[in-house]
Amino acid sequence: MDNSWSNMRRRPQEDRRYTDDDEISLVDLWLVLARRKWWIIGTFLVVLAVAAAAAFLSVHRYEFITTIEIGTRISGNQVSPIESPEAVVAKLNEGYIPPIIEDFAAKTPDGVPGNGVRARVPQGSNLVVLQSEGPQDRRELFTDMHNLVVQRLQQDHNRMVDVIRQGQQVQLAEEMSRLAELESEATVMEGRLERVQEARRLLIEEIKVVRALVERAEGERERAVREAGETTAAMTLLLLTNDLHQNRARLTQLEERAAVQLVNERDLYASELGRVRGSIESQKQRIEGVKIQLANIQETRLLSGPRQSLNPTAPNRKLMVALGAVLGLVAGVFLAFFAELGASVRARREAVAEAESEHPRQAA
Numbered sequence: 001m002d003n004s005w006s007n008m009r010r011r012p013q014e015d016r017r018y019t020d021d022d023e024i025s026l027v028d029l030w031l032v033l034a035r036r037k038w039w040i041i042g043t044f045l046v047v048l049a050v051a052a053a054a055a056f057l058s059v060h061r062y063e064f065i066t067t068i069e070i071g072t073r074i075s076g077n078q079v080s081p082i083e084s085p086e087a088v089v090a091k092l093n094e095g096y097i098p099p100i101i102e103d104f105a106a107k108t109p110d111g112v113p114g115n116g117v118r119a120r121v122p123q124g125s126n127l128v129v130l131q132s133e134g135p136q137d138r139r140e141l142f143t144d145m146h147n148l149v150v151q152r153l154q155q156d157h158n159r160m161v162d163v164i165r166q167g168q169q170v171q172l173a174e175e176m177s178r179l180a181e182l183e184s185e186a187t188v189m190e191g192r193l194e195r196v197q198e199a200r201r202l203l204i205e206e207i208k209v210v211r212a213l214v215e216r217a218e219g220e221r222e223r224a225v226r227e228a229g230e231t232t233a234a235m236t237l238l239l240l241t242n243d244l245h246q247n248r249a250r251l252t253q254l255e256e257r258a259a260v261q262l263v264n265e266r267d268l269y270a271s272e273l274g275r276v277r278g279s280i281e282s283q284k285q286r287i288e289g290v291k292i293q294l295a296n297i298q299e300t301r302l303l304s305g306p307r308q309s310l311n312p313t314a315p316n317r318k319l320m321v322a323l324g325a326v327l328g329l330v331a332g333v334f335l336a337f338f339a340e341l342g343a344s345v346r347a348r349r350e351a352v353a354e355a356e357s358e359h360p361r362q363a364a
Helices: 002-022 026-035 037-057 085-107 136-226 231-295 317-363
Strands: 062-069 072-075 078-081 118-120 127-134 301-308
Touching: 037 317, 062 136, 072 231, 085 118, 085 127, 085 136, 127 136, 127 301, 136 231, 136 301
Parallel strands: none
Antiparallel strands: 062 127, 062 301, 072 078, 118 127
């Protein structure tokens, strides 16, 4: 009974001691790290050495870049690509590049490193950039692959350019034919205008002659009036009066034709000629516009490359060593805590086993 009571009193005391031991402070953590410093240092050095070895033994990888300028055409008042850059990239990445990579992979014993070739579009440009990454000794492989991609794209775009150019040439021929029609019409109008002007000039000369006849007839009539007493003079006066009326009527008709009819015809032909000449100038401008569009059809071309980057893009040795140092330090700290935990567990087990061994002896 006394032994049971003493055991019951000792058990809460041990539980309180264990509870106090479970409360960890920063001082306890520092003491643990201090006790296990060689674990930390050793782990840090091992991981750092592995990271440094991996960094310095890794083969340098370089970036190989080819820049392509998409062909352009003039549409309206703007220069637009013959195919949108986004469509070109989709066509390359999904259509042209995969079969090319497969062909080169089948021909090359070591295969094609990395992703082979990928196309992208720099923001806000009509350029397409081909990118590859690999060791320097595969430069010839990447060069051949890039050149083949460019060749396939140029063949496709040349077909589009030929269609556009043929359409522009047909339009130019139609515009030239229309210009020839307008020039022929202008020639006809010029001939008519010249004939009207010549007719009016001749009519004015005729008016002068008729007016002279009228003036002479009036003079002769006045003399005949003074001599009207004689029979022959009276007959002469009658004839002169008749001729005078005829000449005056003819003069009136000629003056009306010269002042009204021919002037109206001249103005009409001049107006038509002006309209046709305006149409000719407009047609010439349209023809010039088509010629400019035709001359400014640009084919897709290789802008630069394939070229190798001056500095390797991978591996970043400094970064790898720095990450190795951080990882080694973290791993060392965790390993130290795990070692301390293992030691505490063993000590706890030994204390429990010793307490249990003492209890049977006291009971005895």
